[in-house]
Amino acid sequence: MAEARLTLAHKTQALEILRTTHKESVRELQDNALEQLVPTLQEELALDEKWREWAEAYIDDGGTIFRMFRKNGFSKTATLSALRNALLLTLPLSDLPHTHPSIAITFSPPDPPTLHVCLTYLTPSSLSSFRETLLFVYEKLRLHLAEEGPLGFYCVLDLGGARLRDIISDFIPWYATEVQPRYPSMCAATFIINYTWMYGGLWSVLRRVAPKQALSRIFFLTPEELATHFPSCLPPSEELAPVYSYPNLAIETWDDRPTSPIRFSAEHPPPERTRWKLVVTLARILGTRMRTAVWWKRWRWLGWILLLLLMRWWISRRSRRNLRRR
Structure with a gap:
């Protein structure tokens, strides 16, 4: 696992070089989007000033535009199209009264912030709250990265006791359509812990359809390896186990966290099954990879x-x- 830290350091250095190299192109994209794309969308779709303010702040985030530019092969046309789609998604919430207890953030400067996601207690009745919290957290992390300068954050994904069926049929299609387009490649590395043989089939499918660049940022670790090689990514203390607490994002250290877990609201209706959406999402990913393959x-x-x-x-x-x- 020491090689993983070295690999991530090399990737971070390479990204910084790319960001410096394409700095002027990213600036041109931002100017073009602010002068043409935003006014055009607002006029055509009759969008309000609240949307315009958020869109201008989003485009002004150089890190996000660079990640989108890189994800689209440094093509300005493709990037502007992707940016248009991202701006037309539902506006992120500025405040979230009910947060899911399975999501938390820790800050350990100078390392990137760490997003902790525990799927053990993800149930169909709490899936709506889980989605809202994750989307809210992604927006807060984007703002944090824009202010502090890093190009990505770390994610610790705890699969202990997770329900495989719920993850596949509900979460993956939603993530691919609602989160990834707006926050492309913002997760610099994903550390998966507490995995078992049950996830072997899912991993074999994802390994064939996911881009190699994304797969290179996924690492399977034991909790002991995480503590040894990535101590800044350790999850919250055992005092709050087995459910993670969600801290106030204004708090800089985990020592100032709330003393009790925040419970999610049980009023959300059960989500409808989305197996067909999963099939369509996987087919699109596979189709995109096949279209670019020489064979x-x-x-x-x-x-x-x-x-x-x-x-x-x-x-x-x-x-x-x-x-x-x-």
């Missing part, structure tokens, strides 16, 4: 033929079953 451009005609043959076989098979039933 697919060369052999895609064979892939379409095989797909048509498979559909023909499936239709004929269903027809034979219907005849037998009659």
Whole structure:
């Protein structure tokens, strides 16, 4: 795991070099968006001044625009399109009265801040509160990074006792459509702890569809390895276990945290199942990777033929079953 810290240090250094190299291009993108994109969207969609103020502050965040620029292959056209989509998402909340107890933030300067996510107590009835809290936290972390200068934060993902079905069918599609477009590549590294063999199947799927750049920032650690190699990423103390407490974001150290966990509201209705959204999301990710692959451009005609043959076989098979039933 010492190699993981060295790898992250090299990645951070490379990102800083890229940010310096593309500083002028990012500035041009910001000026273009402020002068043309924001006024055009406000006029076409009749958006209010509150949206304009937030949009201008969001575009003024050089770190976010650089991450978006890099994610889109340093293409100005693609970046402006992605920025347009991000600005049209629902405005983040400035205040959150009910927070989910499974999410917390710790600050350990000079290291990046750490987002702690414990999925042990994520239930269908609390999923809505979990989403709101996570989106709220991402916006606060973006503001913190814009002020302090780092390009990303660390995330400790605790899978102990998590319900695999809820994670796949509900969380992943929502994260891909609501969080990732607005906060691209803001998570510099994800440390997964308390994982078991049950997640082997999910990991084998994600490893095939997720970009290599994202996979290189995921590390599987034991709690002991986390304490040894990344002590600044340690979760809250055992006094608040097993449920994490969510601190006031104005508090700089975890020692000043609240003395009791904040309970989430139980009034949220159970979310509707989104298995179809998961299939669509994975298909889009896979389709994006295949379109950019050299082998697919060369052999895609064979892939379409095989797909048509498979559909023909499936239709004929269903027809034979219907005849037998009659």
